[in-house]
Amino acid sequence: MNLDDLTRTGGEWLKGSGPESDIVMCSRIRLARNLATYPFINRASRGERADIEREFRTALTDANLDLSYIDVNSLPKLDRQFLVERQLISREHDNAEGPRGVAIGPEENVSVLINEEDHLRIQVMQSGLSLPDVWERINRLDDQIEEQLTYAFSPQLGYLTACPTNVGTGIRVGVMLHLPALVHTKQIDKVFRALHKINLAVRGLYGEGTQAFGDFYQISNQQTLGKSETELIKNLSDVVPQIISYERQARKAMIEERRQVLHDRVSRAYGVLKTAHTISSEETMLLLSDVRMGINLGLIDDLEIPTVNELFIHTQPAHLQKLQGRPLEVDDRNIARASYLRSRLANGKHTD
Amino acid sequence: MPDDPPDLPLDTVVQGLIVAHVGELVGDLARRVCPLCGMKFMEFRISGRLGCPNDYLAFDHGLLPLLRRSHDGVTRHVGKTPRRLPSPEATESLRLRAQLRQAVACEDYEEAARLRDRLRPLPKDATR
Ligand SMILES: [Zn+2]
Secondary structure, three states, rough: OOOHHHHHHOOHOOOOOOOOOOOEEEEEEEEEOOOOOOOOOOOOHHHHHHHHHHHHHHHHHOOOOOOOEEHHHHHOHHHHHHHHOOOOOOOHHOOOOOEEEEEEEEHHOOOEEEOOOOEEEEEEEEEEEOOOHHHHHHHHHHHHHHOOOOEOOOOOOEEEOOOOOOOOOEEEEEEEEHHHHHHHHHHHHHHHHHHHHOEEEEEEEOOOOOOOOOEEEEEEOOOOOOOOOOHHHHHHHHHHHHHHHHHHHHHHHHHHHHHHHHHHHHHHHHHHHHOOOOOOOHHHHHHHHHHHHHOOOOOOOOOOOHHHHHHHHHOOOOHHHHHOOOOOHHHHHHHHHHHHHHHHHOOOOOOH | OOOOOOOHHHHHHHHHHHHHOOOOOHHHHHHEEEEOOOOOOHHHHHHHHOOOOOOHHHHHHHHHHHHHOOOOOOOOOOOOOOOOOOOOHHHHHHHHHHHHHHHOOOHHHHHHHHHHHOOOOHHHHHHH
């Protein structure tokens, strides 16, 4: 697979097409699996990691899956960072050493990571609130891969994982939510506290320990043992509509009580993005978040959601450098970012 | 990688770290080692990562409270079961691999070659 082909496109999960997609950017499930006959990654020798990688590559080929394989170990740092920005590999996978790779499905809905924290991490993402669909898809994919291999599994503890916090189902069920109104009205901490109480985790866009990014938050299960996959999916699916409804109420209140103030803020954000000549990543995220909410509230009518979703990713450092075809320092990136934003937003309408 | 200072064995350093960060581990648990991968329970407490599937058996008493804390008090799997379950040979493979890593570390290539031969014919490959 040629990574340069990806630079001008966005994954399906950015299309803004699924249910509740004004607030739910995407749904995502990942499964952790390990081969029964090898030690976990931190104890595996380089040779064993190469063997694990080979076993999975063979299994993926034999299962006849429509996946393109990328040898992450041989990629330059910039390309690995590019894959992190697209959510196709994790930061941990980027920073790891030794034989490892990722198999990517069409439209970037599927990514299969080999030799991350576990031997195998299967991830399926889809636009909008669509967890049952995502589960159906990942469960089938898991079955197809599993036919070729024997996983570490115990009847008592389920799928055995390198970290005991993932043991059992090995599942992480998550949704990525855009919650600008809850952030602006300072109600977000209250929501997070309630989620922690029911054992759900909240993270930034790029995983554990990352800052909230353009008012996007990932909410996911922490428990993996003692409940079935479908129960864990239901737990999350029951909570998400409540958060969506809080966000909608907050948006409604903002527009009813302070319409002019909100409209002004959204228009200024759009104006800066369309005209700036140098702009940082942080400012871009903040302004794009306002613009995204503005479109959803009907305050901006000449820009489409998929374009904004894509801009969140395409204005990231590695993406800008791939688009420019050369490494750029911070100052040059800020100039390149502003120039890219002006060109994408020039005619108002979606410009590809 | 720099060598460890000869007068301060790694175990002593690790033990010191454990006591500082985790507290003194009681008796037997502190000395538990997985016979298949050589992982020590105290190493796991520092890194949070296990060494091999057998560690769930080797450290069962130590892991149980952690599992309860992480998983809402429940320690029995309900959910998907793979169609193929690991056979006892899987454990044997883990043992052979540990010996192989050891042999390579000691530059005993004759032993390493012998172990590689024993690891090669896995039942599944034989049927293909
Ligand atoms: Zn072990």
